[in-house]
Amino acid sequence: MPHDVVIIGGGHNGLTAAAYLARAGLDVLLLERDDHLGGAAVSADAFEGVDARLSRYSYLVSLLPKRIIDDLGLDVRLVRRRYSSYTPDPVDPERGLLIDREAGAGPDSMGSLVAAFARVGAEGDADAWNDFYADTARLAETLFPTLTEPLPTRAEARALVGDDAVWASFIDEPLGRTIDARFTSDLVRGVVATDGLIGTFTDLDDPALDANRCFLYHVIGGGTGDWDVPIGGMGAVSGELTRAAREAGAELITGAEVLAVDPDGRVRYRLGEGEGEHEVTAGTLLSNVAPAVLDRLLAVGTADADARAASSAIAPRDQPPFSPDGPLDVPPVVRERLRQLAAPEGAQVKVNLLLTRLPRLRDASVAPEAAFAGTFHINELESQLSSAYATAARGGIPSPLPCEIYCHTLSDPSILSPELAASGAHTLTVFGLHVPHRLLERFSNDELRSQLQAAVLASLNSVLAEPIEQVIATDAAGRPCIETKTTLDLEEALRMPGGNIFHGPLSWPWAEDDASLASPAERWGVATRHPRILRCGSGAVRGGAVSGIGGHNAAMAVLEASVVA
Structure with a gap:
């Protein structure tokens, strides 16, 4: 007896889809390769013998709609940060720009x-700042509600925004051009620009507009663009989604590595070590893995189907379109290079630290508790971002490395034991920009991890009044509490090709005016070339970040199709 739906991958989007579909009465099976659920939205004891549950990969929430929280009855609590950001001036780190929401x-x-x-010589940009973010607020309030509805067309989205000048500035023109036209300060330009570069390796003036798409998703979350801290860490979010899916009746299996997917609804997987392979079938398959990973699974599944057809004297199915992993008669080295060129590419390094206390700043006028309470920008002048991109594009590691810091424990100390919190300890998460996956062509992963960790610490130290190394806590074995994750580490741990945190290039949150919207899957932005296989993760249109939107929209497409049928 086939399942109604089989979901491949137990990240937060897969869990969201499972909860919706099981609540609707469908027979849902979810298969997760790892020994736990949640994907990148997990909390972990990162340091031996230290009672601190860090959000190891994803760390803030912006795009998770209240609709999903309410629909699924999730006990997810989010806290708004008082301080938006602090940016020390790299030219003179004894001064900096602190954006205080209360002020x-x-x-x-x-x-x-x-x-x-005025503290950073940019008083002339204050009005421009207000006007700029009034425009992004217009985008947020009009576009965010559409993310959990069938796709609008580009023309419909533009009409919703209702302001041709805003549309032109953020959608039609390269982001760098818009920022340069509205701000004069190199520092202010950099603070604004970073939202277009997190996890995206691009130049701000690139006409491909990759920075614009990244920026748009960063400023429309929740209808306000605010990024909130999840109480209890990211594991609390995925934990609630797991509870909702299980209580609804979905079957969730961990330790199940999917080996092959068939367009006709077959899924072959291996369950644990030495327990052999299993096969299940479903009316619909939902893919919560990256599109590139799904393509590989389909290539194996298609070969399996052809083998079955050959043994039964049935004509083999048509081969899928060209893929660098396909059975072409080309030298292996050429095939591998084609695969690398076609694969998604991440461009970040993630560093988690536990500190005995917050470090002192060279800017004595700002308390560390204020500076680290929002997003702390380091060496992110617009000119530094541009230089870092150029260096990385040539195969080098940027110096100084542009970085952003977030301190979970200033907003939510619950991730620490009471004793650790009382001692004054804090966590820091550092996100280094413009370190693309291609650097691994020059360095081994161990070499790259070591060099990037050193670059992150050096960037931090450039604005601190004391070396960060002096306040890094030690674990039970006396080792520094610092954990560095390269793009390859993400690829191996989370099956994100190239360490791309979005699973591939981001899409606009609408359909082009000439796009086919004939099927429910097309209307909801979750279609693949196979009618029985839908995307439900970050690779869907409007995917990316911890949002649940991909899972919600895939579930809506399945339910709409069942009603139509």
């Missing part, structure tokens, strides 16, 4: 903002 809400909000900008 911006008072009767003298404009005066407070001008004063903050």
